[in-house]
Amino acid sequence: MKRLIMSVLCLIVLSGCQSAYYATMEKFGVHKREILVDRVEATKESQQASQQEFQSALERLSTLINFDGGELQSVYDQLNDDYQASLQSAQLVTSNIDKVEDVANALFNEWQDELEQYSSEKLKRASSRQLNDTQRQFERLLRSMRSSEAKMQPVLDSLQDNVLFLKHNLNAQAISAIKGEFNTLKRDISALIADMNRSIEDSNKFIEEMNATRS
Known part of the structure; x- marks a missing residue:
């Protein structure tokens, strides 16, 4: 049975139909709130993994710039892999x-629609306040995530x-030519990692x- 459920979910995800995915998960007791947290x-x-990859690429480039003998092609290949x-x-x-x-928008739309189902004005107001608070918290988080995301492309x-x-100029002259850009790249990666750390926090x-509002 578990395999069947997982197969169905995989098919839904692969088809790109998120609303069907949420509806299926809901039937198995997994709500949008939990999916959002996950x-x-x-x-x-x-x-966190991306931070490590960028740092590794920077260190590899540093190794190449400070190269003092050996096989240049091997170091370049490692840099390209990084x-x-x-x-x-x-x-x-x-x-x-x-x-x-996507799941946050689905959660908030559902939450907003459900406000109209209350018969108690007191509970409706309380739920509405909680919705607004959660939306504000999420908007801050999303801005933080998108801010760090925007810094990735210039580094890439x-x-x-x-x-x-370096691919077609793998020699001492080419390595010397990119030294001037190394400090800029180092600064950009440091700023990116700092931004990611804020987003992670x-x-x-x-x-x-x-989790606190759910308990």
Whole structure:
């Protein structure tokens, strides 16, 4: 039975029909609120992994710039691998943020619709306040996530430029030519990691707040 459920869910996810996915999960007792918390957690973890990939690429480039003998091609190949890993991890971060935003919108729309079902004005007002508070908290989190996401592309562009330049100019002169850009890239990656850390902290706070209101 579990395998059947997982197969159905996989088909729904692959088809891209999120509303059907949420409806199916709801039938099994997993609500949008729980999915939102899970997706925020997944985004946080992908940001942490992305930080490591960017840092690894920076360290590899530093090794190449300070190269003092040995096989240049081997170090370049490792740098290219680090760039590709950074690109994939950044794409996963973006995908996860999109999923977070999608389920949050579905949750808030559902919540708003349900306000009209109350017969008690007192409970309706209380639920409405809670909805507004949760939306504000989420909007802060989403801004934080999107801010760090926006800093990834310039770093990826810079890494790609360096990798492409070295691909056909793998010599001491080419390495010397990219030294001037290294400090800028180092600064940008440091700013990106700091921004991601703020977003990760915001994610932790949001998860705590969501869990606190549920308990």
